[in-house]
Amino acid sequence: MAEVIVALSLAIIALIKKVISLNIEKKERMNISGKLQHHYLFSHIDDLVSRLENEINIKDDGREVLVKTVLEQNFIIFKNNLLELAIKLDECYETCDANKYNSCNKLYNEHIQVINKSHTEFKNFYKNKKQFSKKEIEVLDIFMDGFYEYNKISVNTLRDFIFRVCTSKLFTDCKYVTSSIFNSHVSALDKTLLDSERTISALNGSLTGKQINGIIIGEIEKV
Secondary structure, X not given: OHHHHHHHHHHHHHHHHHHHHHHHHHXXXXXXXXXXXXXXXXXXXXXXXXXXHHOOOOOOHHHHHHHHHHHHHHHHHHHHHHHHHHHHHHHHXXXXXXXXXXXXXXXXXXXXXXXXXXXXXXHOOOOOOOOOOHHHHHHHHHHHHHHHHHHHHHHHHHHHHHHHHHHOOOOOOHHHHHHHHHHHHHHHHHHHHHXXXXXXXXXXXXXXXXXXXXXXXXXXXXX
């Protein structure tokens, strides 16, 4: 009987520790009490860039270079712009009434402006740059056009969420709202990987035989 009680006690303690751990993890991800610039989103983007370099392997070298070139720029651009916003909002929360900031719709406008700016920079990152030849720009144009056909669904979903959470009467804490939006960016960036995979598979003959970074893009294998 004593052994059963001890085992049960240990199980309860383990469960309590697990619950505490999950609560801590959730708090860290939402980052309600800390600064937005330390939000989980930014370390997640760093992890995505690392995975691009070390884990993502595509059988055709040309396609691999193309996908990695595009995605790395996407991740870096979004990280820089979102981090700039996080720092700006952290300063605002320290000097003004956060809820008042939200009530005048500035928060919604700030987030939408960052999305618009990031996508404009991303769509044009390879244009008018000496590192890309005219033919490489044509290749990137083809890929980007196809990519946005898939990615626009994720982007529109993110935009809709930002509008809903910024205008909701249930979300009254401005920092919580932004932290929640940042969490949605994590999901959107993960979907970017999937969208690039669908793009490189769907384009097929449109890219075969063309070059990127001096490497010929081979026959596209469905993935």
